[in-house]
Amino acid sequence: QVQLVESGGGSVQPGGSLRLSCAASRYTSSSICMGWFRQAPGNEREGVASLITGGDFTSYADSVKGRFTISQDKSKNTVYLQMNSLKPEDTAMYYCAAWHGYCEVLLRPTPQYWGQGTQVTVSS
Numbered sequence: 001q002v003q004l005v006e007s008g009g010g011s012v013q014p015g016g017s018l019r020l021s022c023a024a025s026r027y028t029s030s031s032i033c034m035g036w037f038r039q040a041p042g043n044e045r046e047g048v049a050s051l052i053t054g055g056d057f058t059s060y061a062d063s064v065k066g067r068f069t070i071s072q073d074k075s076k077n078t079v080y081l082q083m084n085s086l087k088p089e090d091t092a093m094y095y096c097a098a099w100h101g102y103c104e105v106l107l108r109p110t111p112q113y114w115g116q117g118t119q120v121t122v123s124s
Contacts, residue, residue, distance in 0.1 A: 002025060002113045004113055005115055006115040006116065007021050008020040011122075014122055016086050019081065033100065033101065035049055035059075035070065035105060037097055048064055050109075054074055069081070088122050
């Protein structure tokens with residue numbers, strides 16, 4: 001069982017930045033996919049970014065490429081999402097997730113583990 005706790009959400013003006021953190025209760029002994037998903041009211045949940053723990057693989061949704069960066073600090077069992085040049089359409093509840101299988105978010109993975117979510121609001 002992996003428990004995930006997010007932090008770092010909040011309100012920011014368009015063009016601003018936020019960094020989300022996701023602390024995992026433990027990393028599994030083998031590599032696992034971890035990533036961020038988001039859901040805005042009335043929309044389906046979508047994958048934003050992912051990586052494989054201990055490895056170099058990362059993936060991004062087309063809508064955030066060049067603006068968001070996912071990274072990890074394995075010594076802290078923590079995954080980060082640096083969000084720059086935020087837009088109003090980035091407003092959503094952001095969830096950290098972990099799963100086994102394909103890490104690429106464009107393949108619409110089904111995570112086994114979820115955090116409680118953190119709200120990001122981009123508004124002037």
